[in-house]
Amino acid sequence: MADVIDGKKVAEEVLASVKQEADKLIAETGITPGIAVVIVGEDPASQVYVNSKSRKAKECGFHSVKHTLAEDTSEADLLALIGQLNGDPAIHGILVQLPLPRHIDSGRVIQTISPDKDVDGFHFINVGKLGTGDTSTAFVPCTPAGSMLLVERVRGRDLSGLSAVVVGRSNIVGKPMANLLLAANCTVTIAHSRTKDLPGLCRTADILVAAVGRPEMVKGDWVKPGATVIDVGINRIEAPERGEGKTRLVGDVEFAEAEKVAGAITPVPGGVGPMTIAMLMANTLVSACRRAGREPPRF
Numbered sequence: 001m002a003d004v005i006d007g008k009k010v011a012e013e014v015l016a017s018v019k020q021e022a023d024k025l026i027a028e029t030g031i032t033p034g035i036a037v038v039i040v041g042e043d044p045a046s047q048v049y050v051n052s053k054s055r056k057a058k059e060c061g062f063h064s065v066k067h068t069l070a071e072d073t074s075e076a077d078l079l080a081l082i083g084q085l086n087g088d089p090a091i092h093g094i095l096v097q098l099p100l101p102r103h104i105d106s107g108r109v110i111q112t113i114s115p116d117k118d119v120d121g122f123h124f125i126n127v128g129k130l131g132t133g134d135t136s137t138a139f140v141p142c143t144p145a146g147s148m149l150l151v152e153r154v155r156g157r158d159l160s161g162l163s164a165v166v167v168g169r170s171n172i173v174g175k176p177m178a179n180l181l182l183a184a185n186c187t188v189t190i191a192h193s194r195t196k197d198l199p200g201l202c203r204t205a206d207i208l209v210a211a212v213g214r215p216e217m218v219k220g221d222w223v224k225p226g227a228t229v230i231d232v233g234i235n236r237i238e239a240p241e242r243g244e245g246k247t248r249l250v251g252d253v254e255f256a257e258a259e260k261v262a263g264a265i266t267p268v269p270g271g272v273g274p275m276t277i278a279m280l281m282a283n284t285l286v287s288a289c290r291r292a293g294r295e296p297p298r299f
């Protein structure tokens, strides 16, 4: 049976160390890390995530402001708010919760955030830095950064020569995750809906990352014995066994079967998800350290 990787516990450890470093920064420079969290509309899941981000920021001792904008807010008004936050010296990190309402061009919004405050790591400047292997000055997107930390907890920091397969090619998770694994000297393959013999390819992976957004798509017999399996999927599915109208969360991996084969595996919930918010706090602290002219800690 695989070791089940406790993402909640690792996230709490990261947050404790962010708080410790933030306290030190405040005491030694008078600079308090500041984050602005922006949400447009009333998507229930986004509201939960944004509230959790604001709460964790406060627990880390950050200056935290939340901007809640109506669903029908114009793109121009959102861009104006970002412009104002870009110029605010008390704010070191700007987070615009995704998805945005359909009438707003998310790409334009992301590219308006100053790359120095882009703690989500979605701006082209940060994407380009990561893509060229500059992992020390890039802001790395939080979910892949957190996933990488979990991989390192299991396999150690030296991943050289390991074979990694990332299933999913999104800009937010799949591609940056592949770049991080490549920067760590893994041999990386990105798989997607047109990949031939996906089960066979997955079976070659020492590190298998599932980020497709399809409930339980990766089956137990796709997993190489002893592999490290990182499940990035968060899918809510119907659960009639729990009662009428009830639902439950599952990942992109068929956990019960994969657990019998893998060496280590992340659960859903409680795996990668909590790491996303912890890494956002880590990125915000790093941003504040840079502003203060101090060497940022590495997480």
Ligand SMILES: Nc1nc2c(c(=O)[nH]1)N[C@@H](CN(C=O)c1ccc(C(=O)N[C@@H](CCC(=O)O)C(=O)O)cc1)CN2
Pocket: 049, 095, 096, 097, 098, 099, 120, 142, 143, 234, 249, 268, 269, 270, 271, 272, 273, 274, 275, 276, 277
């Ligand atoms: N601007 C951004 N928007 C979004 C991002 C992001 O990184 N930046 N990621 C996701 C949502 N997200 C954070 O924003 C996020 C998703 C899930 C979790 C989490 O802890 N999940 C729990 C389960 C929660 C539940 O019960 O529903 C878990 O996996 O244990 C945290 C953050 C999209 N938008």
